[in-house]
Amino acid sequence: MIPMKKNRQYTDELKEKIVQECQEVGNVGVVARRHDISANTIHTWIKKYRERGTAKSMKKQSVSNVDQQTAQQLQKVSTENDRLKRLVAEKELELTVLRELRDRTNPK
Known part of the structure; x- marks a missing residue:
């Protein structure tokens, strides 16, 4: 053995x-x-x-500390997501306006 x-x-x-x-x-x-x-x-x-x-x-973190960090990260990501959604909406509106202008100046 x-x-x-x-x-x-x-x-x-x-x-x-x-x-x-x-x-x-x-x-x-x-x-x-x-x-x-x-x-x-x-x-x-x-x-x-x-x-x-x-x-x-x-070092092991306490559960509450991990939960707090996760909540902070979630809040940060959520805020960034909202900002990006607004940006996409603005760009879609710009595209719509530009397409309408193009169609008015160059009718088919």
Whole structure:
């Protein structure tokens, strides 16, 4: 039977150093063996690095904070949507007026 390794915790600095080393070396397996860390663990760090731009752990936000941020984003998007709808309506009106002018000056 193979003994199971204990769960180890790694500092954010070490994670970033190892991710950078993987980018330089180009081989996760080599870096994993060099540091005696599972390649799967390093792949997880690389994935987080690509998603967030950092390998640091994200602190969990409270649900109310997330809800508040979502509500603010929704309000911002809704306001932008209304502005764009008004702009489209203005442009449609301009087109209608221009078509009417064209038809008056150049009857078919």
